[in-house]
Amino acid sequence: MGGPAVRVEVVEQLREIVDSDAVRVSPNELYAYSFDATPLVQAEPDVVVFPSTTAQVSRVLALCNAERIPVIPRGSGTNLAGGTIPVAGGVVLNMTRFNQIYEIDEKNLTATVGPGVITADFHRAVEAVGLFYPPDPGSMRVSTIGGNVAQCAGGMRGLKYGVTKDYVMGLEYVLPDGQVLRCGGKNYKDVAGYDLTRLLVGSEGTLAVLTELTLKLLPMPETKMTLTVFCNSLVDAARVVEEVIAARITPATMEFLDQGTMHVVDDFAHLGLPRDVAAMLLIEQDGSPVQVQRDIERIAEIARAVGAADVQLAETPEDGARLMAARRSALAALSRLRPTTILEDATVPRARLAEMVQAVVDIAAKYRVQICTFGHAGDGNLHPTCLTDERDTDEIHRVEQAFEEIFRTAMELGGTITGEHGVGMSKMKYLPQRVGPGGIQLMQAIKGAFDPNGIMNPGKVVAGYQPQRVVVRQS
Amino acid sequence: MTSGQRAPTPETQRGPVTGSDAPERLKFDMDELLNCMHCGFCLPACPTYQQTGLETYSPRGRIGLMKGVAQGKLPIDEEFERNMYACLGCRACETACPAGVQYGRLIETAREVVEDVKRRRGRRSFTRHLVFKQFFNHPRRIRVAGGILWAVQAAGLQRVATKTGLVRVLPREMAEMQSAVDTVASPSERKRRPSVMAPDAGVQKAGRVGLFTGCIMDVMFYDTNQATARLLNKIGFEVVFVAGQVCCGALHAHSGEKVDAVELAKRNIEAFEAADVDFIVNNAGGCGAALKEYAHWLADDPVWAERAHRFVERTRDICELLAEHTPLPFQRRIEARVTYQDSCHLAHGQGVRQQPRQLIRSVPGVQYVELTNADTCCGSAGIYNITNWEMSMRVLDTKMEHVRRTDAHIVVTANPGCLLQMKKGIQRAGLADRMEAVHIVDFLERALGSAAPLG
Numbered sequence: 001m002g003g004p005a006v007r008v009e010v011v012e013q014l015r016e017i018v019d020s021d022a023v024r025v026s027p028n029e030l031y032a033y034s035f036d037a038t039p040l041v042q043a044e045p046d047v048v049v050f051p052s053t054t055a056q057v058s059r060v061l062a063l064c065n066a067e068r069i070p071v072i073p074r075g076s077g078t079n080l081a082g083g084t085i086p087v088a089g090g091v092v093l094n095m096t097r098f099n100q101i102y103e104i105d106e107k108n109l110t111a112t113v114g115p116g117v118i119t120a121d122f123h124r125a126v127e128a129v130g131l132f133y134p135p136d137p138g139s140m141r142v143s144t145i146g147g148n149v150a151q152c153a154g155g156m157r158g159l160k161y162g163v164t165k166d167y168v169m170g171l172e173y174v175l176p177d178g179q180v181l182r183c184g185g186k187n188y189k190d191v192a193g194y195d196l197t198r199l200l201v202g203s204e205g206t207l208a209v210l211t212e213l214t215l216k217l218l219p220m221p222e223t224k225m226t227l228t229v230f231c232n233s234l235v236d237a238a239r240v241v242e243e244v245i246a247a248r249i250t251p252a253t254m255e256f257l258d259q260g261t262m263h264v265v266d267d268f269a270h271l272g273l274p275r276d277v278a279a280m281l282l283i284e285q286d287g288s289p290v291q292v293q294r295d296i297e298r299i300a301e302i303a304r305a306v307g308a309a310d311v312q313l314a315e316t317p318e319d320g321a322r323l324m325a326a327r328r329s330a331l332a333a334l335s336r337l338r339p340t341t342i343l344e345d346a347t348v349p350r351a352r353l354a355e356m357v358q359a360v361v362d363i364a365a366k367y368r369v370q371i372c373t374f375g376h377a378g379d380g381n382l383h384p385t386c387l388t389d390e391r392d393t394d395e396i397h398r399v400e401q402a403f404e405e406i407f408r409t410a411m412e413l414g415g416t417i418t419g420e421h422g423v424g425m426s427k428m429k430y431l432p433q434r435v436g437p438g439g440i441q442l443m444q445a446i447k448g449a450f451d452p453n454g455i456m457n458p459g460k461v462v463a464g465y466q467p468q469r470v471v472v473r474q475s
Numbered sequence: 476m477t478s479g480q481r482a483p484t485p486e487t488q489r490g491p492v493t494g495s496d497a498p499e500r501l502k503f504d505m506d507e508l509l510n511c512m513h514c515g516f517c518l519p520a521c522p523t524y525q526q527t528g529l530e531t532y533s534p535r536g537r538i539g540l541m542k543g544v545a546q547g548k549l550p551i552d553e554e555f556e557r558n559m560y561a562c563l564g565c566r567a568c569e570t571a572c573p574a575g576v577q578y579g580r581l582i583e584t585a586r587e588v589v590e591d592v593k594r595r596r597g598r599r600s601f602t603r604h605l606v607f608k609q610f611f612n613h614p615r616r617i618r619v620a621g622g623i624l625w626a627v628q629a630a631g632l633q634r635v636a637t638k639t640g641l642v643r644v645l646p647r648e649m650a651e652m653q654s655a656v657d658t659v660a661s662p663s664e665r666k667r668r669p670s671v672m673a674p675d676a677g678v679q680k681a682g683r684v685g686l687f688t689g690c691i692m693d694v695m696f697y698d699t700n701q702a703t704a705r706l707l708n709k710i711g712f713e714v715v716f717v718a719g720q721v722c723c724g725a726l727h728a729h730s731g732e733k734v735d736a737v738e739l740a741k742r743n744i745e746a747f748e749a750a751d752v753d754f755i756v757n758n759a760g761g762c763g764a765a766l767k768e769y770a771h772w773l774a775d776d777p778v779w780a781e782r783a784h785r786f787v788e789r790t791r792d793i794c795e796l797l798a799e800h801t802p803l804p805f806q807r808r809i810e811a812r813v814t815y816q817d818s819c820h821l822a823h824g825q826g827v828r829q830q831p832r833q834l835i836r837s838v839p840g841v842q843y844v845e846l847t848n849a850d851t852c853c854g855s856a857g858i859y860n861i862t863n864w865e866m867s868m869r870v871l872d873t874k875m876e877h878v879r880r881t882d883a884h885i886v887v888t889a890n891p892g893c894l895l896q897m898k899k900g901i902q903r904a905g906l907a908d909r910m911e912a913v914h915i916v917d918f919l920e921r922a923l924g925s926a927a928p929l930g
Binding site for chain 2 (some may be wrong): 026028029032037038050077097139142267268329330331332333335339389390
């Protein structure tokens with residue numbers, strides 16, 4: 001596509017602002033930052049910059065704002081909605097050098113970190129002092145906390161513990177004009193003005209650059225247990241979920257995998273899963289030993305009553321952890337099956353789960369495409385994953401049609417177009433249906449207030465034009 | 476770039492670029508490249524990404540670049556070459572990859588493509604040519620070089636190395652690595668080796684093993700090869716030092732010299748067929764991984780595919796075979812704190828992780844301590860520590876921080892490159908007074924009591 005190219009003088013100015021090795025412009029380097037984990041979208045930046053301090057971020061932004069150069073903040077590049085694709089060129093602002101945990105405040109149960117800290121490293125650090133940070137997106141071993149906050153990442157513990165937005169208490173951020181601002185902090189109660197913290201969480205890099213985050217921590221649950229439930233039909237699995245919740249039990253995790261997903265996950269992780277069942281649920285409960293034991297027993301009873309094919313308790317915490325790790329590999333493992341893997345995250349109120357699961361099966365048949373489904377059944381967040389081949393334009397067209405119908409169905413069931421991946425480029429065309437024209441206009445006005453020149457991650461979320469997918473073709 | 480010019484934009488880069496239409500790019504397996512869905516799960520596993528934080532130094536980034544080349548969007552140029560050779564080839568990303576991308580094969584193809592283009596343009600790398608054509612393809616020359624190394628070491632005559640031109644074959648970095656080598660077997664010692672070693676008397680016969688001696692292994696760690704044979708004799712195997720065997724071809728394949736690698740594979744297959752053995756055993760993780768790739772290298776060759784397949788079926792790392800014959804008849808205790816550094820090509824390449832640990836733990840007296848990130852590359856990576864010395868040492872220094880924390884007396888390894896690198900690392904970290912690096916075979920032999928204890 002090619003946007004406003006960056007003049008050599010500007011590149012030199014960037015080199016003066018950041019460390020000399022922190023400005024990258026070679027063809028291979030630009031190419032390596034032309035994609036993230038999203039299939040089918042690709043565009044090269046003009047420069048890749050690695051700032052190390054807030055002051056550097058401020059100066060880079062002020063320069064780019066003056067020059068009207070797009071700025072695309074990036075962490076580890078694991079997002080799935082094209083959120084870090086530099087569709088209009090410009091500067092990819094890589095925040096991975098902000099990888100310090102500044103403080104774990106055991107008195108206030110907060111932590112203050114740089115946006116480049118790897119999520120799983122942060123988990124380890126707080127767990128070492130008996131504390132707990134629940135958000136655990138599938139890519140947590142790779143993703144950065146800053147990226148999680150920018151996308152409002154979810155994860156497998158959303159059912160009981162909520163998602164990233166429920167754990168962000170305060171932020172330091174830089175506006176496009178270079179102003180460094182703070183919002184929120186360590187106060188559990190704080191109603192001083194509009195809640196800019198909540199607004200910035202999930203803003204996908206379109207409003208400001210996050211440079212420091214203050215996060216809420218919980219005491220580490222005493223214990224946890226993991227249960228697997230194997231079902232002969234998808235609807236049985238969905239009914240187990242609905243009935244467990246109706247029985248006033250809130251497990252930490254209730255993950256759903258259909259047969260196709262189970263097979264590829266087992267091929268990677270060698271768990272010895274049964275091959276002939278239609279679906280499985282991976283259920284985890286944490287808390288005090290007495291309560292965990294009681295809940296797990298009741299869940300097992302409910303599953304048997306619904307007619308589950310088998311119910312198995314993981315014997316050790318290590319076995320449980322292995323199951324959860326295997327579940328996290330589901331998306332990438334599915335990509336073994338076909339050359340191109342497209343994952344979506346349509347989400348419905350959890351009482352409508354069974355209907356949604358069935359609808360995905362019917363839609364796949366209607367458009368003759370292969371869709372495997374897994375996801376966070378407990379919170380109604382499904383990941384219908386289409387296995388296709390980007391070189392087959394006819395099939396890709398049918399895939400697009402199938403997803404359109406999936407999103408429409410989700411919204412008809414009172415659901416949403418994206419539960420946790422964000423709008424990015426991929427969902428832009430569905431956003432007006434979800435939030436209405438008034439909603440879009442208001443969002444665009446908010447965007448204009450933060451970023452009057454439109455340099456922050458252009459072409460995303462509320463950009464107001466049809467996304468142009470740069471499809472990678474084999475020539 | 477001069478002032479006033481515009482920095483490269485996506486538009487200008489995608490214009491006609493030299494080499495982008497190079498026919499060599501068609502060698503890439505597009506299906507395998509597309510198998511990578513760039514999820515980034517490989518990033519934490521990649522030592523060079525961990526050092527640099529740059530996507531061009533990550534498996535995902537490199538595969539992205541390969542796709543770019545394969546699609547004619549990027550030229551096959553010096554930058555691409557540098558990025559492809561900055562990879563250690565440790566294949567830790569393969570273990571981390573849920574999509575099962577065969578990265579090791581992709582990077583071999585990428586280097587092959589680079590070398591093909593250079594050959595076509597007559598722009599050969601002098602050092603690489605010399606090392607591979609003149610050195611590894613000719614066992615006699617390795618023996619000569621080994622002889623020289625031995626002489627240099629025995630006589631302390633560094634000038635000999637200069638005069639014979641060895642310094643050109645083995646540059647400064649290699650010379651530095653030499654300082655980590657204990658002794659090199661004398662040429663006459665290697666000539667005296669019997670061609671067959673019978674199993675120990677009174678032990679039940681277990682079969683006939685052809686020992687793959689490996690070229691570097693046999694010169695620099697001749698004693699370890701002999702110890703491997705003695706160990707196999709102790710558990711009932713007859714060991715044949717198969718005549719006519721040559722270099723496994725791993726270094727060639729990793730360096731884009733695939734044609735030569737395949738030729739070496741054929742010679743080895745012939746040699747071991749003639750020896751009529753039950754197992755083909757090696758004690759070098761790097762060689763072993765290559766030997767097990769022969770079926771893949773020759774898959775499209777109607778004459779050789781089946782023979783290569785049979786060869787691979789019989790190939791075992793020494794640890795695999797020994798682990799099937801536990802407990803070993805230990806005679807002595809080793810009262811020491813011991814840790815294990817995985818060989819990348821044994822762990823990630825061959826999936827052999829538990830057997831060496833199990834063998835070490837089975838030695839009486841051993842207090843085994845697991846090394847953090849044991850299966851992360853030490854930076855040796857074949858000849859990487861010669862071609863990319865600086866990065867190799869950065870990776871090694873990170874490794875040694877973890878090694879230091881184990882407080883181990885002995886670091887056991889299962890590959891000569893790793894062994895040399897760990898010896899070097901122990902020196903660099905100032906741990907030489909309290910720690911030693913030992914090949915697993917030599918370690919086990921200490922407890923079997925069949926040779927004078929080392930060290």
